[in-house]
Amino acid sequence: xxxxxxxxxxxxxxxxxxxxxxxxxxxxxxxxxxxxxxxxxxxxxxxxxxxxxxxxxxxxxxxxxxxxxxxxxxxxxxxxxxxxxxxxxxxxxxxxxxxxxxxxxxxxxxxxxxxxxxxxxxxxxxxxxxxxxxxxxxxxxxxxxxxxxxxx
Amino acid sequence: xxxxxxxxxxxxxxxxxxxxxxxxxxxxxxxxxxxxxxxxxxxxxxxxxxxxxxxxxxxxxxxxxxxxxxxxxxxxxxxxxxxxxxxxxxxxxxxxxxxxxxxxxxxxxxxxxxxxxxxxxxxxxxxxxxxxxxxxxxxxxxxxxxxxxxxxxxxxxxxxxxxxxxxxxxxxxxxxxxxxxxxxxxxxxxxxxxxxxxxxxxxxxxxxxxxxxxxxxxxxxxxxxxxxxxxxxxxxxxxxxxxxxxxxxx
Numbered sequence: 008x009x010x011x012x013x014x015x016x017x018x019x020x021x022x023x024x025x026x027x028x029x030x031x032x033x034x035x036x037x038x039x040x041x042x043x044x045x046x047x048x049x050x051x052x053x054x055x056x057x058x059x060x061x062x063x064x065x066x067x068x069x070x071x072x073x074x075x076x077x078x079x080x081x082x083x084x085x086x087x088x089x090x091x092x093x094x095x096x097x098x099x100x101x102x103x104x105x106x107x108x109x110x111x112x113x114x115x116x117x118x119x120x121x122x123x124x125x126x127x128x129x130x131x132x133x134x135x136x137x138x139x140x141x142x143x144x145x146x147x148x149x150x151x152x153x154x155x156x157x158x159x
Numbered sequence: 160x161x162x163x164x165x166x167x168x169x170x171x172x173x174x175x176x177x178x179x180x181x182x183x184x185x186x187x188x189x190x191x192x193x194x195x196x197x198x199x200x201x202x203x204x205x206x207x208x209x210x211x212x213x214x215x216x217x218x219x220x221x222x223x224x225x226x227x228x229x230x231x232x233x234x235x236x237x238x239x240x241x242x243x244x245x246x247x248x249x250x251x252x253x254x255x256x257x258x259x260x261x262x263x264x265x266x267x268x269x270x271x272x273x274x275x276x277x278x279x280x281x282x283x284x285x286x287x288x289x290x291x292x293x294x295x296x297x298x299x300x301x302x303x304x305x306x307x308x309x310x311x312x313x314x315x316x317x318x319x320x321x322x323x324x325x326x327x328x329x330x331x332x333x334x335x336x337x338x339x340x341x342x343x344x345x346x347x348x349x350x351x352x353x354x355x356x357x358x359x360x361x362x363x364x365x366x367x368x369x370x371x372x373x374x375x376x377x378x379x380x381x382x383x384x385x386x387x388x389x390x391x392x393x394x395x396x397x398x399x400x401x402x403x404x405x406x407x408x409x
Binding site (some may be wrong): 069124133 | 202203205235292293324329346347
C-alpha cells in the first residue's frame with residue numbers, strides 16, 4: 008500500500024500530461040506548403056518544441072547578439088525559413104499573418120509576440136558573401152532538396 | 160647490413176628519445192606556434208578578444224560627391240529614409256571638414272568609431288549598448304529602451320534613432336521603431352567569415368579604395384598594412400576614447 012501511495016502522484020502526472028497539452032490531437036492545417044510540412048519533426052521533438060520553443064529562441068538570441076554565435080539550429084531566421092508558407096503564386100506569406108504558423112497557436116493561447124516588429128516575417132536574405140567555402144556548403148542538403156520541391 | 164637491421168629491427172635509446180620528443184612537439188608545441196587567428200571563426204564559436212576589428216580611412220583618396228559607401232550600407236542593412244534628413248537613420252555619412260588656418264577642405268566618411276572606451280556604453284541604463292569581445296560596439300535591440308542617452312554621449316553623432324514603424328526589414332539586419340542603431344562593422348557578414356564590410360567593398364569597386372577593414376591583432380591584415388603604409392590618427396584624441404577607426408590625411 009505505501010508503495011501505491013508513493014507512486015500514485017507519478018501515475019497521475021503520467022496520465023494527465025497527455026491531456027493537458029493545449030493542442031493535443033489537433034492537426035495544423037496550412038493554406039500553402041512549407042518545408043516543415045514535409046519533414047518528420049522539428050529541430051527538437053515536437054512536444055519539446057511546443058513547450059519550450061521560446062526558451063530556445065531567448066537563449067539563441069543572446070548567444071547571437073552578444074557572443075556572435077551564428078548556428079541556425081535554434082535561430083528565429085531558421086524557424087521562419089522552414090515554417091513559412093507560400094501562396095499560389097509562390098510568394099512567401101508572412102508567418103505571423105492570420106492562419107499562418109505563429110498565428111494559429113498564439114491567437115489561441117492569447118500570447119502576443121513582438122518578434123516581427125523588428126524581424127523579417129518572411130525569409131528576406133540579402134547576399135551574404137562568405138570567404139569560407141565550408142560554411143557555405145554546410146547548409147543542410149535537405150533544405151536545398153525541399154527548396155526544389157516547393158519551387159516546382 | 161648490421162646497422163640497417165639495427166635501424167629497422169629494434170630501437171635504441173637515442174632513437175626512442177628523439178622520436179618520442181619529436182612526436183610530442185608535433186602534437187603539443189607546433190599547433191601553439193601557428194597563429195590560430197588565421198583560421199576563420201566557426202559559426203558555433205563565440206567571438207573572442209583574440210581578434211580586434213578595426214578600420215583605417217585614407218582621407219586623401221576620398222572623393223567629394225561619391226556616396227558608394229552610404230549606398231552599400233543602406234543595401235546591406237535595409238536602411239531607408241522617410242524624406243526627413245534630420246531624423247532618418249544613417250550608419251555612415253560623408254562630412255566635409257575645413258581647416259581654420261589653411262582653409263583646406265577634406266571629405267571623409269564618418270561612422271561609429273568603435274571606441275575601446277565607448278561613452279555610449281557608459282551611459283546606457285540597461286546595458287543594451289555594449290562592446291563585443293572582438294571590439295565591435297553595438298546595440299542589443301532586445302534590451303534597448305530608446306532613451307537616446309547614447310546618442311547624446313557620442314561625440315561623433317554616429318547613432319540614429321528609429322522614429323517610425325518599419326517594414327521590409329532584412330533577415331540579417333533586424334531593426335525597428337523605438338531603438339537606437341548604428342554601424343556594427345557588418346557584424347553578420349563578419350561572423351559568416353567575410354573579411355570585408357559592405358562599405359569597403361563598395362569603396363574598392365566604385366570609390367578610391369579609401370577604407371581598409373581588418374583585424375588589428377593580425378599583423379598581416381589589410382588594416383595593419385594600410386596603417387603601416389600611411390599612419391593616421393584618431394579623431395578627438397583628447398577624449399581618450401581609443402577608437403578603432405583611424406584617419407590619415409587630415
